[in-house]
Amino acid sequence: MPCYSEQVKATIQADNRRENGLWFELTTDQKALLGPLKDFLKTEVAPGAIERDKTGVFPHEIVRQLGAMGVLGMQVPEQYGGAALDTVTMALITEEIAAVDGSLCLTVASHNSLCTGHILVAGNAEQKAKFLPDLASGTKLGAWGLTEPGSGSDAAALKSKAVDKGDHFVLSGSKAFITQGTVAGTYVLLARSDQAAAGRSSADGISAFVVSADPKIIPGKPESKLGLHSSDTAALNFENLAVPSENLLGKRGRAFSDVMTVLSGGRIGIGAMGIGLGRSALEIAAKYALEREQFGEPIANKQAISFKIAEMATELEAARLLVLKAATLKDAGKDYTLAASQAKLKGSVEGVKACDYAIQILGGYGYVQDYEVERMWRDARLTRIGEGTDEVQHLIIAREYLKQFRH
Amino acid sequence: MKIICIIKQVPDAEARIRSTAAGIDLEGVTFVIDGMDEYGVEQALRIRESGVEAEIIAVALGPKRYEEAIRTALAMGADRAIHLETEEAFDPITQAKLLAKVVGEEAADLLLVGGKEADWDSAALGAATAEALGWPHSDWTTELELTANSAKVTHDADEGSEVLTLPLPAVITTQQGLNEPRYPTLPNIMKAKRKELKKLSLDDVGGAVSKIVILKQEIQTRERLNKIIEGDPMEAAQQLVKLLQQDKVI
Numbered sequence: 125m126p127c128y129s130e131q132v133k134a135t136i137q138a139d140n141r142r143e144n145g146l147w148f149e150l151t152t153d154q155k156a157l158l159g160p161l162k163d164f165l166k167t168e169v170a171p172g173a174i175e176r177d178k179t180g181v182f183p184h185e186i187v188r189q190l191g192a193m194g195v196l197g198m199q200v201p202e203q204y205g206g207a208a209l210d211t212v213t214m215a216l217i218t219e220e221i222a223a224v225d226g227s228l229c230l231t232v233a234s235h236n237s238l239c240t241g242h243i244l245v246a247g248n249a250e251q252k253a254k255f256l257p258d259l260a261s262g263t264k265l266g267a268w269g270l271t272e273p274g275s276g277s278d279a280a281a282l283k284s285k286a287v288d289k290g291d292h293f294v295l296s297g298s299k300a301f302i303t304q305g306t307v308a309g310t311y312v313l314l315a316r317s318d319q320a321a322a323g324r325s326s327a328d329g330i331s332a333f334v335v336s337a338d339p340k341i342i343p344g345k346p347e348s349k350l351g352l353h354s355s356d357t358a359a360l361n362f363e364n365l366a367v368p369s370e371n372l373l374g375k376r377g378r379a380f381s382d383v384m385t386v387l388s389g390g391r392i393g394i395g396a397m398g399i400g401l402g403r404s405a406l407e408i409a410a411k412y413a414l415e416r417e418q419f420g421e422p423i424a425n426k427q428a429i430s431f432k433i434a435e436m437a438t439e440l441e442a443a444r445l446l447v448l449k450a451a452t453l454k455d456a457g458k459d460y461t462l463a464a465s466q467a468k469l470k471g472s473v474e475g476v477k478a479c480d481y482a483i484q485i486l487g488g489y490g491y492v493q494d495y496e497v498e499r500m501w502r503d504a505r506l507t508r509i510g511e512g513t514d515e516v517q518h519l520i521i522a523r524e525y526l527k528q529f530r531h
Numbered sequence: 532m533k534i535i536c537i538i539k540q541v542p543d544a545e546a547r548i549r550s551t552a553a554g555i556d557l558e559g560v561t562f563v564i565d566g567m568d569e570y571g572v573e574q575a576l577r578i579r580e581s582g583v584e585a586e587i588i589a590v591a592l593g594p595k596r597y598e599e600a601i602r603t604a605l606a607m608g609a610d611r612a613i614h615l616e617t618e619e620a621f622d623p624i625t626q627a628k629l630l631a632k633v634v635g636e637e638a639a640d641l642l643l644v645g646g647k648e649a650d651w652d653s654a655a656l657g658a659a660t661a662e663a664l665g666w667p668h669s670d671w672t673t674e675l676e677l678t679a680n681s682a683k684v685t686h687d688a689d690e691g692s693e694v695l696t697l698p699l700p701a702v703i704t705t706q707q708g709l710n711e712p713r714y715p716t717l718p719n720i721m722k723a724k725r726k727e728l729k730k731l732s733l734d735d736v737g738g739a740v741s742k743i744v745i746l747k748q749e750i751q752t753r754e755r756l757n758k759i760i761e762g763d764p765m766e767a768a769q770q771l772v773k774l775l776q777q778d779k780v781i
């Protein structure tokens with residue numbers, strides 16, 4: 125008879141090997157999926173990353189190839205041409221893309237989690253059949269419009285209006301900082317269709333609409349940003365945009381809870397993005413520290429440098445475990461709101477910190493573009509702002525954590 | 532027609548491989564399908580996509596971990612696979628005999644084999660399999676065109692190339708330039724799991740004893756000289772040329 129601890133060990137090992145189980149070891153599926161993808165990223169994406177950061181040109185060809193490979197429909201069911209991947213695998217893929225090109229990672233993450241994610245969360249069968257195949261193949265890119273010039277963290281304060289005209293709604297308003305704003309073929313737009321019902325919060329009365337690109341959706345000039353230069357970010361303006369009633373996504377006036385679900389899912393990806401950028405910066409810094417000699421020896425021999433590397437490696441690993449935990453909860457159909465916010469907060473903060481440390485370890489070389497870590501820092505910095513700032517994550521984490529002690 | 536592609540799995544080109552007293556340590560190494568074999572799979576797919584009705588079968592002789600490389604071939608588009616599974620290492624002549632049994636039994640029309648193995652650097656398997664089957668063989672093939680019952684190929688020769696025709700069935704070994712292999716898509720990688728993977732044991736093909744026994748393996752270590760030539764660029768360049776000639780690099 126095996127003793128108790130041996131039984132436990134055997135169970136844990138079996139769990140480890142279970143497909144989509146614990147994530148200390150990659151499953152055979154994950155290995156099979158990541159192998160060719162990493163190969164593609166290394167050969168086709170990495171070489172142009174510095175150049176794209178300089179020119180800010182949107183990489184249509186790479187995005188087309190990613191679409192052909194199924195990376196733009198990661199969680200879309202097979203019947204709509206998607207890869208039907210679990211969230212853990214999607215997080216692993218997101219980290220890999222971020223490790224070579226932050227801009228491309230935001231393109232992929234926002235397309236999958238926000239626009240496509242919202243249709244997956246709230247779309248009916250007809251809407252899914254109509255919009256998902258083009259999004260999954262990348263024939264059309266997705267944009268998701270929540271933020272407005274006057275409403276960011278307080279998203280429910282949005283001013284865009286949707287007026288019911290019987291068989292269609294008329295949308296008017298403007299959106300700010302919309303990823304894929306100028307290149308999208310499919311938009312999900314949030315607008316107020318109704319006044320908040322008495323006794324309900326201001327979030328009540330907001331509706332979501334899925335809309336194909338339309339001359340009446342007018343993007344502003346792409347924003348010039350600190351980083352993520354080849355990710356497309358633009359304001360949107362729309363006046364009297366007629367949207368058929370069948371394009372209403374989810375329940376009329378109740379879109380805000382779908383928005384929260386979409387954002388929770390998205391946050392897992394943004395956490396993974398921070399980690400990918402931080403990991404790449406860490407790897408560059410580690411190699412550099414072993415080669416760069418000052419005072420007659422590699423700077424890695426100096427504790428001030430090696431302890432930074434130890435800290436980066438540890439914090440990034442901790443962040444990764446949080447990301448994978450949130451993803452695992454989501455896949456298991458459990459509540460992952462708290463876990464996703466923790467993962468996003470930790471992944472983005474540690475990602476930015478690792479990039480910052482890497483710049484420090486590389487000294488002057490860290491501050492110039494050829495060594496890439498300054499770009500990674502600029503790219504990573506967004507992860508502490510988009511899909512809920514650090515402060516908003518603190519709000520959510522505090523609310524969720526305190527719940528258990530409230531009477 | 533039936534096309535068989537022989538698949539090998541090799542360490543990733545960037546993998547760090549250590550050698551220990553016990554031999555080569557492959558712990559933690561990432562393995563991939565041999566790039567030369569990928570040309571073969573890609574070529575088979577292109578033949579089918581050009582309108583030829585073809586069944587494409589990936590065949591591998593190797594340890595259990597080869598399943599990953601087989602899955603890549605299936606994800607690229609092969610229809611089914613046969614895995615002659617063994618943890619033993621065999622010399623190319625013995626491998627060829629074993630593989631020839633599988634190929635013969637399937638009555639294939641075309642056999643595509645990687646031109647050179649990325650790990651052992653051996654180019655013997657294709658030729659040896661052709662010998663074992665008694666089929667014609669084109670090595671270092673950079674172009675392949677099929678007609679009703681023959682193959683027209685361009686293959687590299689020493690400092691040139693030749694154009695040949697071979698009657699089918701034939702063995703074609705690949706060379707860089709034959710094609711640009713596609714990346715398997717995520718959905719196809721997932722669907723590849725559902726394709727047929729037939730397992731055979733050595734006993735199923737009559738067993739084998741390797742003709743060669745490995746006694747010792749060592750990994751070549753590269754040492755950098757860290758020589759920096761300073762001064763006037765023109766003179767430095769001339770000195771560099773001299774040094775490279777001295778070391779017979781050029």
Ligand SMILES: Cc1cc2nc3c(=O)[nH]c(=O)nc-3n(C[C@H](O)[C@H](O)[C@H](O)COP(=O)(O)OP(=O)(O)OC[C@H]3O[C@@H](n4cnc5c(N)ncnc54)[C@H](O)[C@@H]3O)c2cc1C
Pocket residue numbers: 234238267268269270271275276277278300301302303304349352357506509510511512513514515516
């Ligand atoms: C590159 C980029 C891409 C983006 N892509 C998209 C997109 O695709 N779709 C989309 O809808 N939006 C997008 N956004 C918008 C993004 O989600 C918002 O910028 C973000 O939510 C913050 O909103 P804000 O910029 O209005 O800042 P504000 O909400 O004005 O916040 C300003 C500061 O105040 C803090 N703050 C606000 N409220 C509180 C509070 N209650 N307690 C404590 N501190 C608080 C914030 O944390 C922040 O530090 C994108 C933004 C960027 C920069």
